[in-house]
Amino acid sequence: MIASDNRDADTRRDEKGLLDLREKKTRTGLVTPDVKGARNARTAETRHAEFIGLAGAIDLELVFAEILRVREIKPATYIGGGQVEELAARIKDEKVELLVVDAALSPIQQRNLERELAVKVLDRTALILEIFGERAATREGVLQVELAHLNYQKGRLVRSWTHLERQRGGGGFLGGPGETQIESDRRQIQDRILILEKRLEKVRKTRELQRGPRDAVPYPVVALVGYTNAGKSSLFNTLTGAAVMAQDLLFATLDTTVRKATLPHGREIVLSDTVGFISDLPTDLIAAFRGTLEEVTQANVILHVRDVSNPDHAAQAADVLAVLADLGVTGETTPIIEVWNKIDSLADPDALNGIKPAGKVAATVPVSALTGQGLDTLLAAVEKHLAQDAREFTVHVPHTSSADTGWLYANAEVLSRGEPDESGTMFTVRVLQRNRAEFLTRFAGRVSPLDR
Numbered sequence: 001m002i003a004s005d006n007r008d009a010d011t012r013r014d015e016k017g018l019l020d021l022r023e024k025k026t027r028t029g030l031v032t033p034d035v036k037g038a039r040n041a042r043t044a045e046t047r048h049a050e051f052i053g054l055a056g057a058i059d060l061e062l063v064f065a066e067i068l069r070v071r072e073i074k075p076a077t078y079i080g081g082g083q084v085e086e087l088a089a090r091i092k093d094e095k096v097e098l099l100v101v102d103a104a105l106s107p108i109q110q111r112n113l114e115r116e117l118a119v120k121v122l123d124r125t126a127l128i129l130e131i132f133g134e135r136a137a138t139r140e141g142v143l144q145v146e147l148a149h150l151n152y153q154k155g156r157l158v159r160s161w162t163h164l165e166r167q168r169g170g171g172g173f174l175g176g177p178g179e180t181q182i183e184s185d186r187r188q189i190q191d192r193i194l195i196l197e198k199r200l201e202k203v204r205k206t207r208e209l210q211r212g213p214r215d216a217v218p219y220p221v222v223a224l225v226g227y228t229n230a231g232k233s234s235l236f237n238t239l240t241g242a243a244v245m246a247q248d249l250l251f252a253t254l255d256t257t258v259r260k261a262t263l264p265h266g267r268e269i270v271l272s273d274t275v276g277f278i279s280d281l282p283t284d285l286i287a288a289f290r291g292t293l294e295e296v297t298q299a300n301v302i303l304h305v306r307d308v309s310n311p312d313h314a315a316q317a318a319d320v321l322a323v324l325a326d327l328g329v330t331g332e333t334t335p336i337i338e339v340w341n342k343i344d345s346l347a348d349p350d351a352l353n354g355i356k357p358a359g360k361v362a363a364t365v366p367v368s369a370l371t372g373q374g375l376d377t378l379l380a381a382v383e384k385h386l387a388q389d390a391r392e393f394t395v396h397v398p399h400t401s402s403a404d405t406g407w408l409y410a411n412a413e414v415l416s417r418g419e420p421d422e423s424g425t426m427f428t429v430r431v432l433q434r435n436r437a438e439f440l441t442r443f444a445g446r447v448s449p450l451d452r
Contacts, residue, residue, distance in 0.1 A: 226305035228276030309345035317358035331360030
């Protein structure tokens with residue numbers, strides 16, 4: 001975790017003269033480099049606003065935040081020498097302790113900036129790792145974040161740590177400053193990585209065992225995915241009655257949560273809320289959280305939640321689809337329903353007419369997780385696409401065959417139930433492929449197929 005070096009709480013007093021025992025926040029500067037000629041779907045201003053939101057996701061005291069216009073990326077410091085000097089003066093004057101940079105810095109660039117600015121420097125990847133490290137709550141989440149941290153650090157050993165120059169390794173002309181220490185650190189990190197991977201494999205196997213009873217039923221899996229802060233957890237809570245943390249905060253939830261929900265005609269599904277995505281999500285994090293994201297890869301239907309009140313929602317949707325593609329999930333492999341969330345926040349409701357799906361989708365449904373608007377339509381869309389491999393039938397059940405009625409409710413989707421007459425009751429049902437043979441055998445002579 002990031003923490004201020006100055007923790008002398010006993011020397012600080014509040015306005016009433018009482019001791020202030022709260023940990024002092026780290027005074028932080030934030031810069032978003034805007035590289036000339038760089039291809040990016042977002043403007044520098046929208047990227048800057050998002051990066052400020054990232055910094056606000058952990059307990060930092062933001063002293064200044066600005067966009068730096070960069071003509072070309074400098075191999076040594078990423079930004080220009082004059083900009084480094086200006087930042088150094090500002091950091092000194094405003095007593096800043098940490099600088100976060102919205103870019104992927106090389107180890108040498110990070111080290112040179114720290115030396116020139118005399119403060120700790122974090123790039124975008126490191127900041128996201130810090131946020132995940134602070135938010136991880138479950139054992140699996142903690143292990144995943146530590147694994148991502150170590151993989152990130154492993155690539156930053158060479159000439160990135162000043163203490164490595166205090167030792168000389170090897171002998172003769174083959175030895176070099178810090179060589180022995182570098183190899184020692186790399187070996188320790190690799191050993192720890194292997195331990196974490198083994199522990200995560202055990203957690204994964206345990207999760208498979210826990211999933212076993214669910215797969216035996218089985219309930220269809222509907223996975224919620226989306227850009228961080230798109231409203232996935234709010235939608236999840238509304239649909240399931242759960243109490244997953246949902247705040248106007250980037251990465252409010254990290255750990256996958258699973259709950260049952262009921263569709264309009266009584267069919268039960270498993271709804272899964274996953275970690276939010278973000279642009280330039282560190283590849284180490286994607287790899288570390290691959291086990292958690294198994295719910296997405298195994299889903300029958302995916303709900304891609306988009307915050308259509310955000311002016312940058314099109315670029316955000318593209319980032320989500322890129323992560324899904326990295327997981328092997330596309331609109332060709334799994335039905336994707338785009339959920340256009342937060343329509344209650346649109347200044348102009350007609351703006352929905354100008355929104356286009358981000359890729360191949362099964363349907364688009366405008367909703368408001370806050371007010372509940374459109375949720376009935378969403379559930380109906382889920383029900384429709386879960387029934388793609390199903391056929392509809394009418395079936396007659398005599399009054400003396402109550403067990404048949406129970407079978408229908410347990411193994412088929414009952415769409416309607418007619419008024420009982422002297423001989424029995426007529427049902428309209430939807431039967432999935434896996435149950436069709438048993439259904440036709442059990443109700444032989446009493447079934448009529450309907451045109452789909």
